[in-house]
Amino acid sequence: MVAIDAVRANEEQWKGWEEEGYVVVEGAVSGESLARLQSAFDRGVEASKAAWLEDVAVGHRSSSYFDLPNAFQQDDIFLDMVDNPNTLGLLRDFLGEDMIARGLTARSVPPCPISYVGWHPDMHRDRHPQHIKVQVYVNDVAEERGAFAYVPGSHKEGAGPYPRVKHLDAMPGHRVLPGKAGTAVIFNTYGWHTSMINRTLEPRKSLIMSYCVFHELNDRWSQAPERKRARAEMRAKLSPERQYLFGHDRGDGTGKGQKAEGRGRAEDKKR
Amino acid sequence: MRSERQRKAWLTVAEVLVKIDAHVHVFSKVTAEFPREANDQLPAEDEAPVERLLKTMDDTGVDRSLLIQIGGTSIEHHAYLLHCLSTYPERFLGIGRIPDDVDDPVDHMDRLAETSGVIGFRLFGLGGPEPLQPVDIREFRTYPIWKRAAEMDYVIWLYPRSIDVHLVPFLLEAFPQVRVGYNHLMVSPGTENFQMENGRPRIETRMPPAHRQFVRGMSRFENVRALISGQYAFSNEAWPYADLRDWQHYLARLFGADRLMWGSDFPFVTEEYGDEAGYGGQVRLVEEVYDEWTGEERGMISGGNAEGFLRFK
């Protein structure tokens, strides 16, 4: 279930979602909770940066970006972000009640004359079920601070082809989406996106959360012991709603779980 | 049917018939005339004399090669390299080294490049801040080296460690006119997974490397060339190192056939170092890896590109 007070998609947001493949929600996180998020994020980075740098030195990880390890254990504010009422309602509209949260990444992208990632879709329409990502800026992200960018309409069936470009800003028809801290970008992962070049002196800090439809899942939950343990530990902290949102007691993730009844999703909701 | 020559004309690439080995080492025993540092990799009694290299090249049809300094960074440590360059100017060009703690790197560079066939310098560490720290390239220890390379058209022979890779794009952007040869498949290995095996490097690293995003991004800088070399050190398989094939084709897609250069890493690929395929295997490697490419493209990788980029005469 989703909190009743969740904000729902308005006409304009529906149009943006269907036509362009993304919706920007300004002020999705603000005030007290934004401050908590920012301090938790920075504390987390400080606490775990050394280990990351070691991995970089050994050659096991890339220095092009840094993801906070197990953010949920670091602070509950990260959990609050996953069912943030300012975005969750829209996600339910776009995915339906049977939605499930797949995870959260707390990412720092250092300044660099090149981007850590090129233009790409995460998912392929013919191979994967619908996934949605929500990117929440944790610090102010001006255009030149490696803002998220998307090719409007590239999520549609038969869109493209899109060329390999040497310079990110040469991607035909792309749109750069800068935003203040607390801005959320909800985007369709079938669409082409990237992170532009960060030419400022500060890293770009953001959360990237992933959602999809439970009964469409075609991958098993990782059966690795540590993964199961982590899920079990985390479950202890979750309210029933959150347990449901994270897929607990909903089968093994192969879609065999009970499908939530009568809960439509975007495609069924053609108005 | 179009001739190779005609094809080249359309592609306007350099003459591709020449074979050039863009990464080899020669060294002598430690002597008064040719002092050098001795260590596990290079015991004082070991030697890889230039005559042996020349014979190996002649036996395998390699015309020229680029000698990379090994066995120390001070001027006197370069004695054998300089000797080889001045003795066989028509066969070799050279890459020198610079001590990390040298007071005046510019003077060091100019002195080495002045009279000999030294066309550039090899860099490992770049002397900049760690990831997530503010970056000002003017504060890098190696900034004066890059600046001088830009002024004098020296080549930078780059083999950074993984902890330094994030600094490279800043330098490439600031010095677009500097020719950079990025060593050993652009795998910038980590510090802790170097070992010696049969007296040659054995580097445990995952492929594709963790910093592949950087590799993709750096390919847009026009003056970077990727060295198709060092496979033996990274591969978990015997020649032709099938586990590296995908990565080598990825590099080819990024850089195009005209921005790859083959190098052998002689002498560490010879039988003396327990390499079964030997130098001949290295010479055949480009053909083996890029088997679906045209002969002309393979020719560019095996020498045509190095001839133009390094200006072999």
Added chain:
Amino acid sequence: MSKIDALAHVFVKPSAEFPRETSEGLPEEREAPVELLLEQMEANDVSQAVLVQVGGEAIEHHAYLLKCLKDHPGQFRGIGRIPNDVSDPIDHMNRLAGEGDIIGFQLERFGGPLDPLSPMNMNEWAMTPAWEHAAEKDFVLYVYPDASEVHMVPFYLEAFPQVRVVFKHMMVCPGQGGATWKDGQPHIEVRKPSITRHTTAEFYQFENVYSIMSGAYAISDEDYPYKDLSGWHAPGSFVGRYGADHTLWGSDFPFMMKDPGYAKTVELMPTLLENAAERDLAQVMGEAAQRILRFREE
């Protein structure tokens, strides 16, 4: 891989249903119906084509183009026109593109100062909003600048790197009175070797600039295969710099039908690019257009 004609025109005699303007090259009685083009394409293994509007720039003048796009979905892409005096070019673009397969527009005016030595402030240029809108909507721009306006183009290319810009007619920029008609065929008077040397030839450094090697029949002073144009096709020259993946082929149908005709026009690039690799020719003859203009595989 079958071929894609990146520059063709279709039109019928003016009628209530399909109004169009008439001109020296497009007299009232002249017509080039889509059926004729399809016939030529089929006969020469050309599977798809870009139809560029002729015969007027008003919305209603596009009636026949829109019909052809509608009747042959997937086979054609359309390039519309914008009246120089239109009050709201953006609305004009949207209304035409709203119709579906219109993927962009042809521009011949750039709205900046004709004197290259005067201050270049793009914010004041009449066409800047159209370029902004093209960037916003991912429209393709076919450009055919006059010699007196080409100096404005690189400012747009730099400001809008994400806009696909396609130059027709080998990137030549005819001067006033440089384009004339003779027996229904155009002739474009340009200095050879190409005067593009100092201008459009340098635009290859922008990733989204593409060149259609069309109009040779009109530009050349010689008979087919127009060897006096080797300055463009010779190895390492114009085409070589842009690269096969940035070079398109176009017939300029129907204006070259009398001489040399469609079949010979299809054969022209393979003839002039005699040294090209097969895969490069495949790019020029269709693969590049398929990718850049987003034609679906037939």
Added chain:
Amino acid sequence: MTVDVADGVREHLEETGYVVVEDAIVGEELARLQEAFNRFSDEARPGWLEQVAQGRGSSAFFDVGGSLEKDDVFLGLVDHPSFFPILMDATGGELLFLFPQVRTVPVSPVSYVGWHSDMPHTNPLHLKVQIYVNDVPADRGPFAYIPQSHKPGAGPYPSVKKLDHMPGHRPLPGKAGTAIVFNGYGWHTSMVNRTPVPRKSIILIYEKWNEARWDPEQWQGIEEKLTTPERRKLFGIER
């Protein structure tokens, strides 16, 4: 013949292929030069624009024709004492003046010319002098040269999309009145002008005296101004 040139100048020209002469033209003379340059450029501009519009001329730059006939301040540059000795020294006194280019280069994101060499070594020594008529800072399309690229067998040099990617090149900005003497065998270009102001310069073109280039007719129009034997030889009026 030998000519006195400052210490190191000959060596610098021989070694790098160019020599920068700062303040070659100064004060009153510079003011006159700028005034004449601007006056004749303004006169020539409409004709140039017409040429451009007709497709008979390039909009990428424009030259004032007949400058030597128009004003002695231009003529005075051809054997100007500030750099003339360098040219004479480089050619052993066997210098032939070919022609001037009084050139204005508009602002543009692309340069009007790529990296190139003017002449192959089979051609007699080809020397040029680039004189900045207005201030040319690094971002106003300064002349740029690849040191040592004038030497036989130098290079090869790659074709680069962005001018500043040329290996080992050196842009040569300078104040108004700066003169750059360079060897035309070497690779050079004009960098991109990103300022709001066009670059104004005069390019003087010379060669070591040779029969093929000698045209006694060429400067008949200004013969009465070519009174000294040196000038008459320099302009090819007499052998």
